[in-house]
Amino acid sequence: MEVDKGKGEAEETRKVAEADRDTVTLKSSDGKLFEVSKEAAARLSTVLAGMIAGGSIDDNGTDLKQIGSEALENVVDYCNKHANSIPSAALISSSISFNTAPFKEPEEWERKFVDRLSHDALFDLVEAANFLGMERLLDVTCHKISEMMKGKSPDQIREVFNIKNDYTKEELEEIRQELAWAFYDD
Amino acid sequence: MARRPRKRRRRDAAAAEGPDCFSRLNEDLLRSILSNLPTRSAATLAAVSRHFRREIPALLDRVDSLTLHEPHFQDPLRATPPVLLRRLALAPHRAIPPSTFRPILDDAALHGLSELAFRLTRRARLPKNVLSVKSLAVLDLDNCAVAPWSNVACPCLRTLRLNRVAILQELINKILASASCLETLEMVYCTGLGTGRSAGCTVESSSVRNLVFRPTRKLEQIIIRASALRTVTLYTRSRVKRLELAPAPKVRKAYLHIAKLPAKLEAFRVRPFLDAGVKLECLTLRGNSVKVLSSEFKGIPKLTVMFQDLRILSVSLNPSSIEETYFLLKLLESCPHLENFSLSVHEDMEQANNMPSTDHKERLSSISCLTTSLVQFKFRGFKPQEFQKELMVFLLTRGKKLKKVGVEFEKSQADAVRKILSIKRAPTERASTKYGNHYMELEYS
Numbered sequence: 001m002e003v004d005k006g007k008g009e010a011e012e013t014r015k016v017a018e019a020d021r022d023t024v025t026l027k028s029s030d031g032k033l034f035e036v037s038k039e040a041a042a043r044l045s046t047v048l049a050g051m052i053a054g055g056s057i058d059d060n061g062t063d064l065k066q067i068g069s070e071a072l073e074n075v076v077d078y079c080n081k082h083a084n085s086i087p088s089a090a091l092i093s094s095s096i097s098f099n100t101a102p103f104k105e106p107e108e109w110e111r112k113f114v115d116r117l118s119h120d121a122l123f124d125l126v127e128a129a130n131f132l133g134m135e136r137l138l139d140v141t142c143h144k145i146s147e148m149m150k151g152k153s154p155d156q157i158r159e160v161f162n163i164k165n166d167y168t169k170e171e172l173e174e175i176r177q178e179l180a181w182a183f184y185d186d
Numbered sequence: 187m188a189r190r191p192r193k194r195r196r197r198d199a200a201a202a203e204g205p206d207c208f209s210r211l212n213e214d215l216l217r218s219i220l221s222n223l224p225t226r227s228a229a230t231l232a233a234v235s236r237h238f239r240r241e242i243p244a245l246l247d248r249v250d251s252l253t254l255h256e257p258h259f260q261d262p263l264r265a266t267p268p269v270l271l272r273r274l275a276l277a278p279h280r281a282i283p284p285s286t287f288r289p290i291l292d293d294a295a296l297h298g299l300s301e302l303a304f305r306l307t308r309r310a311r312l313p314k315n316v317l318s319v320k321s322l323a324v325l326d327l328d329n330c331a332v333a334p335w336s337n338v339a340c341p342c343l344r345t346l347r348l349n350r351v352a353i354l355q356e357l358i359n360k361i362l363a364s365a366s367c368l369e370t371l372e373m374v375y376c377t378g379l380g381t382g383r384s385a386g387c388t389v390e391s392s393s394v395r396n397l398v399f400r401p402t403r404k405l406e407q408i409i410i411r412a413s414a415l416r417t418v419t420l421y422t423r424s425r426v427k428r429l430e431l432a433p434a435p436k437v438r439k440a441y442l443h444i445a446k447l448p449a450k451l452e453a454f455r456v457r458p459f460l461d462a463g464v465k466l467e468c469l470t471l472r473g474n475s476v477k478v479l480s481s482e483f484k485g486i487p488k489l490t491v492m493f494q495d496l497r498i499l500s501v502s503l504n505p506s507s508i509e510e511t512y513f514l515l516k517l518l519e520s521c522p523h524l525e526n527f528s529l530s531v532h533e534d535m536e537q538a539n540n541m542p543s544t545d546h547k548e549r550l551s552s553i554s555c556l557t558t559s560l561v562q563f564k565f566r567g568f569k570p571q572e573f574q575k576e577l578m579v580f581l582l583t584r585g586k587k588l589k590k591v592g593v594e595f596e597k598s599q600a601d602a603v604r605k606i607l608s609i610k611r612a613p614t615e616r617a618s619t620k621y622g623n624h625y626m627e628l629e630y631s
Binding site for chain 1: 206207208210211215218219220221222223224225226227229230231232233234235236237239298321341342
């Protein structure tokens with residue numbers, strides 16, 4: 001493994017030298033191009049790291065067909081802000097498991113970053129982060145969504161997230177009775 | 187194949203009403219969002235939309251069962267991520283006061299506890315919140331006392347079993363009022379139901395389907411008004427002065443054991459229950475039940491009700507009482523499809539054994555079930571006297587479908603029994619001491 005890794009790194013440096021670039025170009029599903037620091041991309045996204053190491057990065061824009069331009073813009077924005085604010089390697093999630101990994105509270109800038117997003121943008125970002133294997137971004141965005149749900153009644157949640165109530169009155173009453181213990185106090 | 191169109195329709199509907207941001211997320215992402223929510227918040231999400239109800243319950247962690255002997259969790263129930271606890275059994279040691287389990291119950295209530303069993307070694311008072319865990323569906327209390335000041339709020343309760351529990355009638359009423367869908371109620375040897383002279387218990391519910399009621403010796407009055415009953419097991423004890431069993435038209439299975447009769451026989455009312463029990467499939471009358479019913483049906487030549495579904499009938503009676511014998515004949519006339527009949531005979535010494543030879547034979551031949559549908563017949567305490575002998579001979583000679591006959595008798599009657607049974611020879615004959623006495627079993631093919 002050690003040897004392999006060394007080889008990969010060697011290849012990477014060779015490629016960097018060849019291209020003489022420290023950024024990668026990403027292409028959204030609707031064809032827009034974004035540049036992001038190679039170091040940040042590799043550190044924050046396991047998928048991009050793999051692509052960089054594997055040499056499948058296209059200088060003319062690596063196709064990310066699953067991600068729209070708005071979401072990709074946010075991803076790039078996040079990577080750049082991360083690169084500016086955090087000393088490198090300080091915040092790399094160690095575990096993928098959601099249930100066991102202790103979640104570190106979002107930093108002030110991360111909070112601000114997700115707070116300014118619209119709902120659609122937030123959910124798009126969750127999917128993009130999931131697709132790119134960006135653990136920390138995923139944690140921060142999911143945390144933001146659960147913060148928005150916490151302490152809210154089903155009615156309020158429907159309103160906040162614009163979810164249609166597809167229950168009949170009777171069904172809703174039945175569920176409320178079943179879950180009477182959980183509705184206590186409200 | 188059948189599922190595909192349904193799925194498409196659902197998506198179309200969602201698209202028509204604007205996208206729902208959650209329905210795009212996969213299971214892992216949903217779980218990771220849930221992991222920051224407390225259990226109750228996560229549980230209420232099922233009320234948001236059908237999509238949530240389908241997806242979310244499967245994503246919550248569950249603890250199936252916990253048993254505690256001391257008032258602390260070994261592995262405390264965490265606040266987040268959500269975790270549901272199904273069953274909690276509490277069985278503290280004698281030296282630990284049960285009230286110390288109050289915080290445990292509060293905590294379990296936050297995690298959707300649905301079954302609770304509390305068992306003490308002596309009848310000490312339970313914590314006052316034992317009846318106010320709102321999510322409870324099943325509550326088992328064994329050998330304990332329910333504090334009179336307990337809060338009662340158990341809207342989801344379906345099964346309540348009280349075994350040797352001291353509990354006030356007032357609390358029983360509160361529970362029955364709060365648990366509007368209570369289906370099964372068992373009250374076995376409960377005390378404290380009434381105070382002073384009027385120690386009585388009333389069970390009034392329109393939801394209870396299954397009832398087991400076994401009082402202690404002190405209880406003087408039993409009133410059961412439960413119109414939705416499907417099965418009922420009811421015992422009385424020697425001091426009971428008043429008994430009322432209200433009609434339950436849907437009852438399928440009834441077991442009635444009346445121990446001792448009061449001075450005023452009118453204070454026992456069971457007849458309306460029997461009159462309404464048109465759906466009965468299995469009826470057992472033990473102790474003095476037949477005596478009570480025979481006096482209630484006295485002077486009525488025929489039961490008004492026809493038990494079309496009754497297949498199993500088990501009756502204890504005193505054969506030297508004309509009234510009781512008549513009642514049995516009336517009852518048999520009302521069971522046109524009876525398949526399994528057992529008769530247990532106990533002699534009442536007070537009554538003279540001079541039963542007049544009556545028109546039994548005629549009566550018997552008018553009872554259709556004995557000849558056409560009866561498959562199995564069991565006779566306990568058989569003595570070859572008038573009626574018993576006649577009944578036995580009738581069944582052996584006229585029963586068209588009879589497959590199995592069992593007779594239990596005293597040793598001294600062995601010859602007589604053999605003689606009677608020899609009327610119809612059976613391929614299989616077994617003799618044993620199954621019921622502590624001599625027992626013979628015949629099987630016809």
